[in-house]
Amino acid sequence: MRQAGRALPEYRALKENHTVLELVQTPELAAEVTLQPIRRFGFDAAIIFSDILALTEGLGQPYEFQDGSGIKMAFLIESAKDVERLKVEAVTERLRYVAEALKLVKAQLKGQTALIGFAGSPWTLANFMLEGGGIEHYSKAEKLLAAEPKLFGRLMEKLTAGVIEFLKMQIAAGAEVVQVFDSLGGLLPTQNFGEASGRWMKEIVAGVKELAPVIVFSKGTEDWDALVQTGANVLGLDWKVSLGKIAASLPKQVGVQGNLEPEVLTTTPENVAGETRRILREANGRPGHIFNLGHGVPPTAKLENIAALVSTVQGFAL
Numbered sequence: 001m002r003q004a005g006r007a008l009p010e011y012r013a014l015k016e017n018h019t020v021l022e023l024v025q026t027p028e029l030a031a032e033v034t035l036q037p038i039r040r041f042g043f044d045a046a047i048i049f050s051d052i053l054a055l056t057e058g059l060g061q062p063y064e065f066q067d068g069s070g071i072k073m074a075f076l077i078e079s080a081k082d083v084e085r086l087k088v089e090a091v092t093e094r095l096r097y098v099a100e101a102l103k104l105v106k107a108q109l110k111g112q113t114a115l116i117g118f119a120g121s122p123w124t125l126a127n128f129m130l131e132g133g134g135i136e137h138y139s140k141a142e143k144l145l146a147a148e149p150k151l152f153g154r155l156m157e158k159l160t161a162g163v164i165e166f167l168k169m170q171i172a173a174g175a176e177v178v179q180v181f182d183s184l185g186g187l188l189p190t191q192n193f194g195e196a197s198g199r200w201m202k203e204i205v206a207g208v209k210e211l212a213p214v215i216v217f218s219k220g221t222e223d224w225d226a227l228v229q230t231g232a233n234v235l236g237l238d239w240k241v242s243l244g245k246i247a248a249s250l251p252k253q254v255g256v257q258g259n260l261e262p263e264v265l266t267t268t269p270e271n272v273a274g275e276t277r278r279i280l281r282e283a284n285g286r287p288g289h290i291f292n293l294g295h296g297v298p299p300t301a302k303l304e305n306i307a308a309l310v311s312t313v314q315g316f317a318l
Helices: 009-015 020-025 027-041 054-059 080-084 088-094 096-109 122-131 140-147 149-172 190-208 224-229 243-249 262-266 269-283 303-314
Strands: 045-047 063-066 070-073 114-120 177-182 214-218 234-236 255-260 289-293
Touching: 009 020, 009 027, 020 027, 020 063, 027 045, 027 096, 027 303, 054 088, 054 122, 054 149, 070 122, 080 149, 088 096, 088 149, 096 114, 096 149, 114 122, 114 149, 122 140, 122 149, 122 177, 122 190, 140 149, 140 190, 149 177, 149 190, 177 190, 190 214, 190 224, 224 234, 243 255, 243 269, 255 262, 255 269, 262 269, 262 303, 269 289, 269 303
Parallel strands: 045 114, 114 177, 177 214, 214 234, 234 255, 255 289
Antiparallel strands: 063 070
């Protein structure tokens, strides 16, 4: 489960001596954070500890976390000149630390647990690159698409190429599956989703699908036709939709991932077990269902609740 480490005391102990950026950019620390929830809970898969904004750094737009004010970009994309500053060819060298972390984790897993790599979607990354973090309502990316479609396209071309290179590097380093997080996909009106986000994720999937299966998760998006058209092997569902209803509407060859509401992990083990069984029954044994949350693990999740989720899933039978 993504961000599962945030709820662990061993992760918080690391944070007492290291910033989040240090954890992300130091292979040994990133590997340790990745492995902590695997040791404690025995998940079926580990997802590398990183941040979706690592790709912006790889392109030449560094970022930092600021207490109380969210994410700050070293500069904002404001013109064609800024877009041209982004260097796709530098991605693999600048983000070598992610590959090194993956190799360390792969060696520790010893083939017993799957390893997942990831990247942010071009649409989601573009919003951060244009406005930074901690924005109440992102709007500049959509305005750029409407006012300067060629410039928007050039930015998305670079982001798409960068994500492909980044994911290829992760696969070469040991990732068996990769996921594209379109965390801000739900900002788009349905009629604009395909043009602004879906088409670029389709290019990414086409660029890496022969190397590893691809999961696409677009939070808040309900344009399922456009999501299917990305060609992803698996589509992630957030917790606000019915897994059973959506799964029944998708082609059989497309897997589904999800979709327990994250805040359920702040309640009780009994409630977690009940909600987990409900979703598993809703999936009705559909081939290709990967049980997961509908988004990341909240920092306030209780350890006994995560344990209840794992035992319920691993012991479930229709």
